Amino acid sequence: MVTDKEIKWTRSIVIRYALLQLPAIIIFTLLYWLVNQYFQMPVWLFWVILAGWIIKDILLFPFVWKSYDTRDKDKYAVLTGKTGTVIELPNPIGTVLINGEIWRGRLADPGVLVKKGEKVAVTGQEKRLLIIDKIMEDQYK
Numbered sequence: 001m002v003t004d005k006e007i008k009w010t011r012s013i014v015i016r017y018a019l020l021q022l023p024a025i026i027i028f029t030l031l032y033w034l035v036n037q038y039f040q041m042p043v044w045l046f047w048v049i050l051a052g053w054i055i056k057d058i059l060l061f062p063f064v065w066k067s068y069d070t071r072d073k074d075k076y077a078v079l080t081g082k083t084g085t086v087i088e089l090p091n092p093i094g095t096v097l098i099n100g101e102i103w104r105g106r107l108a109d110p111g112v113l114v115k116k117g118e119k120v121a122v123t124g125q126e127k128r129l130l131i132i133d134k135i136m137e138d139q140y141k
Contacts, residue, residue, distance in 0.1 A: 009065045016068045021057050028053060079103075079122045079130060086118050096120055096132060105130035 032046050084098035096105045107114065108123050114134045124131040 009069070010071070013065055013068045014061075016070075017057075017061060017065065020068070025050070025053065080124060081122065083119055083121050083135060084132075086114050086116055086120055089116060090114065090132065093129065096130065098122065098130075103130050104128070105132040107131075108133050 028050065029046075032041070032049075035041065036046075079098060082098050084096040084103070086094065087097050087102060088095040090096075090105055090107050092110060093104055093106045095102050097103075105120070105122075106129060108131045112134050114120060119135040120132040121135050122130050123133045
């Protein structure tokens with residue numbers, strides 16, 4: 001089983017993140033140039049704002065890098081077999097609380113009725129949508 005602590009960011013993730021930040025930097029540069037045509041703004045202001053923008057991107061990277069990771073599409077499969085609690089009724093898609101995180105889920109058998117607060121088990125997934133099943137009371141024994 002692969003834990004989140006074992007998954008580290010790679011050079012390709014950093015490059016993907018940096019490349020996706022470029023359009024915003026280019027747009028900022030063009031807007032600055034355009035505004036500077038009508039209002040003379042000091043050049044140092046451009047460099048300070050640009051540096052702040054880049055520093056913001058660097059500071060946010062540790063929090064968002066997993067969104068740019070395409071290595072293991074099945075890394076969330078570790079949730080299969082976990083149990084959780086229904087927050088919003090799956091009709092057809094609802095939300096469940098698993099390991100302190102809120103996930104979207106749908107019932108494996110749409111004919112089964114679950115209530116808010118009932119226990120469910122994760123039986124599979126479709127991308128980031130969990131497939132859940134109601135846990136019967138006798139399954140606890």
